[in-house]
Amino acid sequence: MQVSALNPASPEAGHLLWLWNACLWVCYAILAIVTASLIYIPIRFRGRNNVEPSQTTGSRKLEIAWTVVPILLVMFLFVASVVTTGAVYPDPGRKPDIVVTGHQWWWEVHYPSANVYTANEVHIPVGRDLLVGVKAADVDHDFWVPRLGPKMDAIPGRENTVFIRADTPGVYRGFCAEFCGNEHAWMLFRVVAQAPADYEAWLGAQARPAAAAAGGDAAQGSVLFRQMTCANCHNITGLNAQQQFAPDLTHVASRRMLAGERLENTPDNLRDWLHRPNILKPGCYMPDLKLTDQQLTQLTAYLETLK
C-alpha cells in the first residue's frame, strides 16, 4: 500500500518526503542500536548465581561520545529542516490564487480572479504553484492535502497561506485536520487537478450564473428553494440568493460529493440528504425541513439542473 504522505504528487510534498527519509534513517540507526543492546545485553549478562558483578560507575569518554554524536545528528536535521522550509515556503509576495474558508463542517472555495464560489472541491491546473489563502469562518480548522504539501491551520481573524501544486491530473484527498466540533470527521474535500485547458473550461462554467429552471418539477423546486428558507443560508447565483453561510449551490450538480464527502452526489443521495440530514451527518447545521415526498422530488429535480 502506498501511504498518502509518503507518496508525493507535488515538489512541495516531495521535499517533505526527502526530509522524512533522512529523519527516518537517523531514527532507524538509533533504534537498531538500542534494540540490539536490549536483546544482547540481557541475554549475555543474565544473572546466573548470587555473585555480585563488578561495580563500575561510569565512563567520561562514553558520556562524551553519546552526547556529541546525537548533537551532530540533530544539527544535521536542523539544517535539513531549514533547507526544506525554504523549498516548501518561498515568500509568497502576491495575493492568493484560491481562498479556502473553513466552516463547521464544510470548505468554502473562492477563486478571486473569476469571482467563483464553490464548496469542498478545489480545482487546480497541473504544473503550477498555487498560493492558497486559508481562513476560518467560525472555529479553528486545518487545510490538508497529504499528497500535495504541508497542512495549514485556518484560524478566525487570520489569513494564512500555503502553496499547493500537482504535477499529474487526478483527484487528491483533502482533510480538515484541526478538531472543530461535531462533524470534524465529515469535513473532507478533494483537490481535482486538471490539464490547464480543462481547468479554464471548468472555471468558465462555474463563473456563469445558474440556468433558470425550464419548467415541471425543476421550476417548482426553484420556487420551493426560496420559500423553504434554503436561500437564507445557500447562495445560487442567478436566483437572487446571496448567503455564504452554507455551501454555494450555483453548480452543485457538477460536484462529485455531498456534505463534506459524506455522500456521493447522485440524485438518490441528494434526495436522501434533503430528507434526513441529521441522520446522515449527525450534529450538522443543515436542518431537517420535514419536506413532503413531492417537495423532495421537486427540490431534487431543481438542484440536479444546476450543472
Add this chain to the structure above:
Amino acid sequence: MSDVPLTPGLIPAEAAHGSREASHWLEWIATVDHKRIGIMYLVTTLIFLIVGGVEALLMRIQLAWPGNTFLTPEEYNQIFTMHGTTMVFLVVVPLLLGLANYLTPLMIGARDMALPRLNAFSFWVFLFGGILLYLSFMSGHAPASGWFAYAPLSEKGYSTRYGEDYWALALLGIGVGTIGTAINLIVTIVNLRTPGLTIRRLPLFVWMVFVNSFLILAAIPALNAALVMLLIDRQLNAHFFTHVGGGSPILWQHYFWAFGHPEVYIMVLPAFGIISEVVPVFSRKPIFGYAFVAASTVAIAVLSLGVWAHHMFAVGLGKAWDYAFGGASLLIAVPTGVKIFNWIATMWGGAIRFTTSMLFALAFLFTFTIGGLSGVSFAAWPLDWQTTDTYYVVAHMHYVLFGGTFFAVMAATYYWFPKMSGRMLSERIGRVHFVLMFIGFHMTFFIQHILGLDGMPRRVWTYPNYPGWGVMNMISTIGAFVLGFSVLVLLWNIFVSLRSGQMAGANPWEAWTLEWAAPSPPPEHNFDLVPPVHGRRPLWDLAHPGEAQS
C-alpha cells in the same frame, strides 16, 4: 531471597508493624501521613485509570470499522475529551505524585513530608477536582472540545452548555493541588534529608522528583491563568480568546502549550526516576553515569520550558518561530538519549534478574525509544506539517505516555508494592500481565503511525472507507481490548497478592536505597533508626563493609 544484613537491632522486628491493625476509614480521611496519602493517590488514580480506560475502549469500538454508529459524534467528542483529560490530570500526573509522596520521605530517611497538612489538602483538592469534572455528565453535557480546549471552539459561542465550565473549574482545583504537592516535595527534599545524604548522593528517583517539582511550579500557573481567562470569557462575556472583540484564539494556544509541553515532561521525568532505580537494582550495579543522568534531567526540564510552540507549527506563525522552537525541540533529544544510553550501560556487565519489574523496565526502554524517535520527527518542523493532528501523533504520544511512563509505573508497581503492602505481587501472574500488556500496547498503537501518514486525522468520530483504513482500525481495536484485559490481570494480581502474596520482608530485592531499611509496610514514623549514609547506596555499603563506597 535474604534480607540485607543490617546492624542487628536496627529494626525492631514486629513492634514496627503498628499500621497492620485494621484501621477505621475515618483515619484515612483525617490522615496527614505521607504513606496513606500516597496510597490514596494511587487507589484514586487506579479508579480513574479504569474509567479512562473504559472511555478509550468505547472510542475504539466506535472506530472499529468505518461508518459505525455505536456512538454519536456528540458522545464521541465528550468521551475523547474526558479520556484525554482523565488520563493526563487524574491518572498520570497524580499517579506519579502519589508515588513521589509515598517514596520521597522514605528514600531520604525522613519521617514525613515537610508540610503534612498541605499534603492532605493537595490530595483532597485533587480528588474533588476529579469528581467535579465527572459531575459535568450530570449537567447533561461533559466537555467536548478536547483536553486542549482550543478557543474559540471552547468558547460560549460554540460550546453553549456547561461542560467546558466544569472542565475549567475542575482543572483549576487540580492545578492548585499539584502546585501544593510540588512545593511540599521541594521543601521536603531541601530540608529533611538524613545526615550524610547530600544532594550528590540523592537517589535518582528523588532527583527527578525534585527537578520535576520546579517544572510543575513553572508550568501549571500558565494553565491556571488561561483557565481563569476562559471562565471570564464564558461567564462574563470577555474576549480574551475570541477575535471578535479583539482577543486572539492563538493566545489560548500559547498559554495552553506553555503549560502543555512542560506537562509532558512532568509526566515523564518521574518515570525516568523509576527506571533509574529499577534498572540498577536488577542489574546488580550502580547507575552508570549518575551525574550525567541527573544533569540531563535538569537540561530536559530547562529546554522543555522553551519548546511549546512545536505544537503550533501548523498555525502559520512564521519561519523564525519554526527555527527557534524546532531547534530547541530537536535539542531535547540529546539529554534524553544520554539517559537511554546510560541505562543500557548500567546493564552492561551486570547480573540481570528478570523480575516482572525489570521486564517492564526493559519494555520501557524499547517503547520509549520509539516514542522519543517519532518525537524527533515532529521537532523537524516540516515533517510536523504532514504529521501533526493525525493518528501519527496519537501513536507517538501513547508510545511516550503509555509505553513510556505507564510501563515505568508498572515497573514501579512490581518493585515497590512489597514495600507498601508487605507482600510480593505474584511473579507468575505478573509475567502474564507483562506479555499481554506489551503485545496489546504495540498492537493498538503501532499501526496508528501508518494510519496517520495515510491521512487519518485525529479526533474524528468516524472515517470514510478508504482502502486499508477499516482493517488497520480493527487491528488497533483488538489490541485495545487485549490491553484492557491485561489491566484486569493486573487488578487480579493485586487482589490475590494482597490476600495471600508471599511475605516480602524489609528488602526483598536486596536493593540499596533507604526505603528498604524500613519494615514493609513501614510504620507511621517510617524509621526507628535511619542507617548511616556515606554514599549513594547506603544499604549496599552496610552489606559490603570495607569496599570502596559508590
